[in-house]
Amino acid sequence: MKKPKPKPTMWFPRKGSLRYPLAMMIGMSLIHSPQSIALPFANHATAEVIRLDRTVTGKVKDENGEPLVGVTVTIKGNNAIGASTDLNGDFSLIIPENLISNATLVFSYIGYAPVEAALGEQNTFDIALTSASNQLEQVVVVGYSAKKVKYLSSSVSTINNEKLRDVTSNELPNLLQGKAPGVVVSSASGDPTSAGRILIRGAGTISAGTSPLIVVDGNIGGSYNPVDVESITVLKDVAATGLYGSRAANGVIIVNTKMGKAGKTQISFANTMGFAQATTGNFRLxxxxxxxxxxSTFYPREASVLQTNTNWWNEAFRTGFVNNHTISASGGSERTTFYISANYYKEQGTQIENDKxxxxxxxNLQSQLTNRLTAKVLFNGTFNKDNYANSNTLYDAYNNLPFDPAYDADGQPIDGRTYPNWLGRDRESFLHSVQYNYSKAQSLNVTTDVNLDYELTDKITLSSYNRINFGNGLSASYNDKRTKQGGANSGELYNGTSYSSRLLTSNRIRYSEDFGKHGLTVLGVAEAETTYSSSTSAAGKGLPPGRDVMSVATDILTNPTGLNEQVGFRKFLGQADYNYDNKYFLVGSFVNEFSSLFGKNNSTANFYQLGASWILSNEEFLKNNKTLTFAKLRASNGTVGNADGISNFASLGLYTISSDASYSGLPGAAPSQKGNPDLTWEKIKSSNVGFDLSFFNRIDLVVDAYVKEASELLYRKPLAATTGYSYVWVNAGSIRNKGIEFSLTSTNIKGKDFNWETNLNMAFNRNKVLELSDGSTVFNSGARQPIAVGxxxxxxxxxxxxxxxxxxGDPQWEKVVKDANGNVTKELTSTYNQAQTADSRQFAGKTAAPKFTGGLSNTVTYKNFTVSAFFNFVYGNWVYNESRVYFDNDGLYESYxxxxxxKGWSRWEKPGDVVTHPKPIVGGNKDSNQSSSRYLEDGSYIRLRNVRVGYSLPDNLLGKNGFSxxxxxxxxxxxxxxTKFSGPDPEVTLSQVDLSSGLSSLRYPISKKYLIGINFSF
Structure with a gap:
């Protein structure tokens, strides 16, 4: 009996549906369900189920009706599926069938308030985004996840790429200076090859590092170029930093690089050129x-010396040039996007023979491989060549006598050693030396990331973030035998090489669900990291002139050295993040971490973090308040650790091979470092309270108060020779930092053509040593800045x-006198040795740490014009101007x-003069230039960091020329x-670890830069 053919069915689809008539047109019978259609073919007994994904399209504009490029469009609760708007503000997004029923689209863009739109039956969307006058509506990455700032329980600051571009530099610290409260950037040099130091909420360590942890594109560490940075988020309290565990004590800086946007490929060129000049401040030679x-009053010279008037400062410094050129391409389809860039940066230092x-x-490639799997492959390669500033050039520029000529009759630089009438003490002309000597380095750094996100279910996402990094470096320093520096050893050459590799894998599982008014996200992470490094160096002497090759050296200057190191970290963490009705938020996390840096008895440590916040403005009593439009209270408490900056072998017993340990001409080794199997992380316990307020949707205020106490401080403790060791690493003592910081953003005027915005941030921090180990009251006794309890x-x-x-006219110091009963009195003395005794040395009540720091910016736009000005300021710190020992010495060095x-200084000339400077005497006036509070100067300053005037061509002119x-x-x-500071530049390093905090010594001053740029895209 023949099987009957299925009868065709007639069905009238609901309005707007096209899929059913399409099925009927190709001659198929149809069985309908809400989620699928079954298409039974002739001669088949089974039905094939076809997924019915849905495509939605639309346009996104700003409040003025202008299209927005690069707006991110995602599905709420599922960031793995998304798209971006193209040059016309258009987007297209495919929504998987299983998400259609309750999908909500989220439209987000940096600087604008996100918008949510329920999908429903709608297939096209016209969305208008309004500028966020604050950062509360922005989405930021915080500890392995992304959140709106308004929903955070932690203290963070975000700086977008527009704010980073106002200062020209290839180093991140220089771009961050003054941009975020509590983030202090300081530099000891204007050398373009040196970067500033970043300090977040004060230094809290003695011997370990103070630098924050850098996280690039979701992974710890990594390389990047500032031109590729989309945004930077600074994490400051434990609720934000805690998930990074043992390396989060100094704060965390998260760098997000640019990704491609779906749509037409966009080619962009950014070009900046200009010149730089060294600043001199209040300083004049x-x-x-x-x-x-x-x-003439104490060391008269022949008038013939006036025939020469060499300005050695002008000989040492020049007009430097800056070039920064970038070409980039971005674009892609709805599922795959790309961003590619190439950058060339050249900065010629203002000091001669110095450049970077x-x-x-x-x-950066991102692809939605399936509806559930998204992959990112990120590659960054950097090659740098540095020619370092010569320290002798700076020394001579400050100290060489103007009586000595720079060039001979033929215009050639003079060698001070052979010039018969050279009057300067050191008989040195850097102009002669820099012809032959150099110090340089080059480095190559390559980083590749492979990141995978897989949506296991609508609520569970699995992620694997992986990174491999390779680095190579070469360094060389050469002193030719024809120069003073190389003459003693008939030429000197140093060569060094280095190699490093780093592997990191971070595997994550995330569960997220909203049920009613409740929201819960649970995160689990397992992470492992291994770093391998090696280096070799050698130094030789006895080289023929101009032959800077190690193989021609006739002898060893120092013994060759080599080093191989391997360091490992392992971390497990868990976090639960709960909110109720978008009003009450609670987050808690726990971290267990292992590090090979520490002793076998303490190689693991546990850290915890708790945070809570309450959005008062979502309560009925404040809802729809036209004055206070947003209000949130925040609090956090927890612990993190510090493993930065210590030796990779700090916990181990070490021997040193040296001539002191040799026997009968044979090399030997002697103990140097005592092992400590109990060595462990520094522990930092931190508490933070804060609030975020917004008034009239135009004025935003963020205030935080914190207490950060570091205990079990890492310290390289010197040991007495009788122990047989030189030093041992120990955990010693505790330090407390506490402070207040705030940021204020005001949209002063907001109109169709004219806008004016002001940003102000300030931070106040106080620091105190609470205790030291072994009952000690002071470490580094006798140092200019000892570590002392209280x-x-x-x-x-x-x-x-x-x-x-x-x-x-004699100098005077305070002498402390103690009588037999212990009573203390102070007397004046003109004998320096009586003032520098242990009893007479005193705490001056002045610190290198500023009382407050901050930044102020104003941005005004009128139609297509933009004018901005940015100031940063430091107040209440004291700088030790060590340079004055040389060129403000009261006659000690008549050959300098x-x-x-x-201004305001004066020198003694006759009895009764009340002055600042002693009478100058040949050989010096009773050690008046020795170390004392005489050379402490107010280091407060305010600096106009940048002024920028820009103009963008109007759209009606662009289309005619093919430019976007x-x-x-x-x-x-x-x-x-x-500033009141007497030196060329008041900015100094603000970090205690190397005992150079607040020190200004023969400083390479910062540069003034004058720049012009053009950016265009098509």
Missing amino acids: MNSQQLYDFQ TGYNFRA HNMDEYNLPIWAGVNPEN NQMVLA RVSVFVSGDNLWTG
């Missing part, structure tokens, strides 16, 4: 006439300067040049500094 007049050259290439760790301890005796006295965007600008960096 004497010319020949001034020096001749000054020395960098080449960078980045390729004192700020940056407080100066030194002989106290008491001015000048008006009767005879001298500085012109700063053209803008030009002129800008200036570091154009003005207001």
Whole structure:
């Protein structure tokens, strides 16, 4: 019996549906269900089920009706599926069948408030985004996840790429200066090859590192170029930093690089060129006439010296040039996007023979491989070439006499050693040396990330983030035998090589669900990291002139060295994040971490974090309040650790091979470092409370108060020779930092053509040493800044300067006298040795740590014009101006040049003079230039970091030429500094670890930069 053919069915679809008539048109019978259609073919007994995904399209504009490019469109609760708007603001997004029934689209863009739109039956969307006058509506990455700022229980600051571009530099710290409260960036040099130091909420360690942890594109560490940065998020309290465990004590900086946007491929060029000049501030060196007049009272010279008037400062510094050029391409389809960039950066330092050259290439690829699997492959390669500033050049620029000529009759640089009438003490001309000597380095760094996100279910996502990094470095330093530096050893050459590789894998599972008014996200992470590094170095002497090759050296200058190291970290963490009705938020996390850096008895440590917040403005009593439009309270508490900056072998017993341990001509080794199997992480316990307020949707205020106490401080403790060791690493003592910080953003004027925005941030931090190990009350006794219980760790301890005796012009210091009963009195003395005893050295009540720091910016736009100005400021810190030992020495070095006295200073000339400077005497006036509070100066300053004027061509002119965007600008960096400091630049390093906090010594000053740029896209 024949099987009957299925009868065709007639069905009238609901309005707007096309899929059913399509099925009928191709001659298929149809069985309908809400989620699928079954298409039974002739001669088949089974039905094939076809997924019915849905495509939605639309356009996104700003409040003025202008299309927005690069707006991210995602499905709420599922960031793995998304799209971006193209140059016309259009987007297209495929929504998987299983998400259609309750999908909500989320439209987000940096600087704008996100918008949510329920999918329903709608297939096209017209969305208008309004500018977020604050950062509360922005989405930021915080500890392995992304959240709106308004829903955070932690203290964070976000800086987008527009705010980073106002200062020209290839180093991130220089771009961050003054941009976020509590983030202090300081630099000891204007050398373009050196980067500033970043300090977040004060230093809390003695010997370990103070640098924050850098996280790039979701993984710890990594390389990047500032031109590729989309945004930077600074995490400051434990609720934000805690998931990074043992390396989060100094804060975390999250760097997100640019990704491609779906749509037409966009090619962009960014070009900046300009020149730089060294700043001199209030500092001036004497010319020949001034020096001749000054020395005439105590060291008269022949008038013939006035025939020469060399400005050695001008010989040492030049007009430097800056070039920064980037080409990038981005685009892609709805499922696959790309971003590719290449950058060339060249900055010629203002000091001669000093420059930095960098080449960078980045390729970021993102692809939605299936409806559930998304992959990212990120590649970054950087090659740098640095020619370092010569320290002798700086020394001579400050100290060489103007009486000595720079060039001979033929215009050739003079060698001071052979010039018969050279008057300067060191008989050195850097102009002669830099012809032959150099110090340089080059490095190659390559990083590749492979990141996978798999949506196991609608509620569970599995992720695997993986990184491999390779680095190579070469360094060389050469002193030719024809120069003073190389003459003693008949030429010197140093060569060094280094190699490093780093592997990291971070595997994550996330569960997220909303049930009623409740929301819960649970995160689990297992992470492992291994770093391998090796280096070799050698130094030789006895090289023929100009032959800077190690193989021609006739002898060893220092023994060759080599090092191989391997360090490992392993981490497990869990986090639960709960909210009720978007009003009450609670987050808790726990981290267990292992590190090979520490002793076998303490190689693992546990850390916890708790955070809570309450959005008051979502309560009925504040809802729809037209004045206070947003209000949130936050609090957090927890622990993190510090493993940064210590030796990779800190817990082990070490031997040193040296000549002191040799026997009968045979090499030997002697104990140097005592092992400590109990060595462990520094522990930092931190508490933070804060609030976020928004008034009239135009004024935003964020305030935080914190207490951060570090205990079990890592310290490299010197040991007595009788122990047989030189030192041991121990956990010693505790330090507390506490402070308040705030940021204020105000949209002063907001109109169709004219807008004005102001940003102000300030931070106040106080620091105190609470205890030290073994009952000690002071570490580094005798240092200018010892670590002492009860004192700020940056407080100066030194002989106290008491001015000048008006009767005879002698220097005076305070001498502390103790009688038999222990009573203390202070007397004046003109004998320095009486003032520098252990009893007489005193804490000056002045510290290198500022009382507050901050930044102020104003941005004004009128139609297509933009004008911005940015200031940063530091107040209440004291700088030890060590350089004055040389050029403000009261006659000690008559063969050195001298500085012109700063405003308000005066020199003793006759009895009764009340002055700042002693009588100058040949050989010095009773050690008046020795270390004392005399050379402590107010280091407060305010600096105009950047002024920028830009213009963007209007759209009606762009289309005719095929461009989508053209803008030009002129800008200036570091154009003005207001300060009382007598040196060229008041900015100094603000970090205690190397005991150079607040020190200014023969400083390479920061540069003023004058720049012009053009950016265009098509």
